[in-house]
Amino acid sequence: MTDKKTLTVKLVKSVAGTRQSHRDTVRGLGLRRIDSQRTLEDTPAVRGMINKVAYLVKVL
Template sequence: MSEKRLKVTQIKSKFGRLESHRQCLAGLGIRRMHHTVTVADTPSIRGMIAKVSYLLKIEEV
């Protein structure tokens, strides 16, 4: 059985945000506005997504 994946897209700017929030975006592999990445659905990834959820659009793949 394959692992679950999440499709994460940045929909708001990272400028003017806390440094830790910017680092979460970098940790997810998101580089710019409207950039979409597919990541594994793990507890650590879920934690990063929860921290910056107001900047993101999340879809299950």
Template structure:
């Protein structure tokens, strides 16, 4: 079984750059407070790192 991470959108994207908005949407996030589970791969870690001021990332059990 692969490890997963839980990514939660904690701030809005109103004043974010277009690239940051695209990263948030690519992660599957639409509303503040929404969480998604993604595989713990370098791709998803990198996307979350680019918008780390907008999201919280934690290990999922």
């Protein structure tokens, strides 16, 4: 069995004042408040979500 690649994503900027779709994307990544982190599987869907809100998150 192969190990799955993962990405750790951290919310570094507030979602206040952003588009609703961007807020929904941040929640879809499992991030709630500033400095919250989530380790996610590296898939094209997750990459797309990260790219959409790249100005709000940091990939560690």
